[in-house]
Amino acid sequence: MRVLVTGATGRLGRVAVPRLRNEGFSLRAVSRRPDANAGDSDGGGDGVEWMAADLATGAGLAEAVAGTDAVLHLASSPNRRTYEIDVLGTRRLTVAAGHAGVRHLVYVSIVGVDRVPLGYYRHKLAAEQVVAAGSVPWSVLRATQFPGFLAELLAGASRLGPVLGDPAVLAQPVDPGEVADRLAVLLRAGPSHRVEDFGGPEVLRFDEAARAWLAARRSRRPLLPVRIPGRLGRELRAGALTTTATPTGTRTWADHLAHTYGGTGRR
Numbered sequence: 001m002r003v004l005v006t007g008a009t010g011r012l013g014r015v016a017v018p019r020l021r022n023e024g025f026s027l028r029a030v031s032r033r034p035d036a037n038a039g040d041s042d043g044g045g046d047g048v049e050w051m052a053a054d055l056a057t058g059a060g061l062a063e064a065v066a067g068t069d070a071v072l073h074l075a076s077s078p079n080r081r082t083y084e085i086d087v088l089g090t091r092r093l094t095v096a097a098g099h100a101g102v103r104h105l106v107y108v109s110i111v112g113v114d115r116v117p118l119g120y121y122r123h124k125l126a127a128e129q130v131v132a133a134g135s136v137p138w139s140v141l142r143a144t145q146f147p148g149f150l151a152e153l154l155a156g157a158s159r160l161g162p163v164l165g166d167p168a169v170l171a172q173p174v175d176p177g178e179v180a181d182r183l184a185v186l187l188r189a190g191p192s193h194r195v196e197d198f199g200g201p202e203v204l205r206f207d208e209a210a211r212a213w214l215a216a217r218r219s220r221r222p223l224l225p226v227r228i229p230g231r232l233g234r235e236l237r238a239g240a241l242t243t244t245a246t247p248t249g250t251r252t253w254a255d256h257l258a259h260t261y262g263g264t265g266r267r
């Protein structure tokens, strides 16, 4: 099966590309800067065709989708021009894929996009709707947070010294490699519409996740509890970012920390 992967350089794309290639998919990967990524062993340069495309303008999309059987759409821009890239860019991609006769578009979304009142989540939900309304038969998989993303959040939350955060917010980190394996199954299964959510093996409170992260980094910074106000805080504490769906991934936050920092990840 010939598959175009958007967002091939991202947290998920970097691990999905080599896994899918090893599973026997024939891959084309797009990036706005493919020259910087082709040949990167982590990105699966070998045997992967890299092309330039930009969802914000549509440049390169027609060429990228031409001759492919399926599109795995992982590209996203959480922090800037989200509407143009995630919503309108997804529409540009679905239109191009429709014209090219692509038979399956798989879109990765986030658990909680319909509950968490954040602009990025509203745009992801709108992008899901664009995919569902498009002419290409589709599948949508919502996943929980990747550990690398959670670690970036924690690093950002501790810029001023202590780790700032709402201790009761619930998270369920899921290994992107395991998400990639699920995506391989979906690509083989064909268009399935919205499929069962995919989360990590355990639900953690923010303070548990933060303490394990600090311990793994041998950091003695304190936690400074800051309650997130309003509906956003209520949803995050009530588990809007988590799922009870099964099966789940098996790789834990402690596994991620042990792999990244070489320790046990626990106090």
Ligand SMILES: NC(=O)c1ccc[n+]([C@@H]2O[C@H](COP(=O)([O-])OP(=O)(O)OC[C@H]3O[C@@H](n4cnc5c(N)ncnc54)[C@H](OP(=O)(O)O)[C@@H]3O)[C@@H](O)[C@H]2O)c1
Pocket: 006, 007, 008, 009, 010, 011, 012, 013, 030, 031, 032, 033, 053, 054, 055, 056, 057, 073, 074, 075, 076, 077, 078, 085, 089, 108, 109, 110, 111, 124, 142, 143, 144, 145, 146, 147, 149, 150
């Ligand atoms: N991070 C999480 O915890 C998480 C959890 C669940 C679901 N998801 C979803 O999973 C998907 C992948 O997330 P991620 O964390 O791997 O993303 P990421 O690391 O932020 O990577 C974003 C990717 O989007 C591409 N991109 C950005 N703007 C683009 C544009 N204008 N045109 C074309 N490509 C563009 C980037 O490619 P270049 O810079 O190379 O062009 C990059 O490969 C996203 O849809 C995200 O919403 C993420």
